[in-house]
Amino acid sequence: MTNTLNIDSVCVYCGSSFGNGEKFTEQATRLGELLHKNGWRLVYGGGTTGLMGTIAKATMGPNCDGNVLGIIPDALVSKEMTEDSKNKIDNLNEDLKKSVENHHGSSPISSEYGRTVIVSDMHTRKRLMADESNAFVAMPGGFGTLEEIMECITWSQLGIHSKPIVLFNMDGFYDSLLQFIENSIQCGFISATNGNIIQVATTAEEVIEKLQSYIVPEGRFALDWSINCQGEHELNGN
Template identity: 60%
Template sequence: MTGQETTKRICVFCGSSFGRGANFAEKATELGVILAKNDYGLVYGGGTTGLMGCVAKAVASNGSYVHGIIPDALVSKERKNLDEIEKMNHDLKESVSNHKGATPLNDSYGKTTIVPDMHTRKRMMAQEADGFVAMPGGFGTLEEVMEITTWSQLGIHAKPIVLFNIDHYYDEFILFLENCVKRGFISPENGNIIAVATTPEEVIERLKTYKVPEGRFNLTWRNQ
């Protein structure tokens, strides 16, 4: 299988940091492997650090398509080799405070498109993807998964959205969404827009069996 033969591409939202504990990085790598084995390509936020780097390297090294889309401001201007990237990631595993925001690029992590801003990045990722998976991450990841979920509710797209709840990371977030339904700010039907998985295998299953919930807004969107 080559990257060009991949028919479907999954956009993965996740942290450019590793989080505390090895489990997040291990599961990100496992997800990348299983995506490639199921003939999925990857669209992601670009770069080589943290969980983003783990999933991209795993997909690319298993022969599938990888496309990173990253704003120019987040690109490290010094192109680094793999040894230097490994050293950078080692430091990042020690503490998220070692992350300065920018990330180096390397062809081993797939092809990269550099764009001028975050809005262009998110639009291109959404347009290219056939589905979305959110792994653990910080502010950016939460914003991305909420935006793409809102777009589904508004009828802008009808693609699967899966929350990969590694090591109970999203338990409180899931409870918050359930409370939004309970309090009447999200309809029960729209509460089903996000599917939840706890293993890489479940992620694939949720992507393949996803059913678009009834009750989403029936709006007409142009120039998307």
């Protein structure tokens, strides 16, 4: 089965830190440049520090004519905004301006990073990021990045979506995770076909190639997620 999805909006999960070494920043910048060149929208976690800020700025391009959607919970905005950055919120709607007016922190939000949407909680953030994207990429990051991309992989396995998923394994960052997946396949906890849900790229150019050539693997669960639950009272026999 081939992938006929028209990719134009890519969700990228990554760290709000830069990591050790310039290689991470360089590759994040290159991927953002390619997203900008292709005219694809970046959907990301809304931060402006570390690899998050790096890929957002690169995707916007030198003339700030790119397409970037950042989605960030209100609690994190309060941590990541400086006094100086208040003057840089020049492209956000009035409701968003009001919601960030009284925040303080260490990271600016401005037109350099595209459009920012503030939500109430992490669950809403993750749902919107998934809904607004037709492909997923994981760059290096920490606990949050791993949790987010593994959830997307699980959703694909369960048949909730059929969107491409690519691990950007720059400088072998995800080697240990890939070893875990291979071990899980060998031990019978993941099928070999479901192992193909994840494609692996080692360069920014290869990320784009893997997204464009993605084939949805056979053998995923064909579950019906359109059924509405009647409520907890039925589980209790009421």
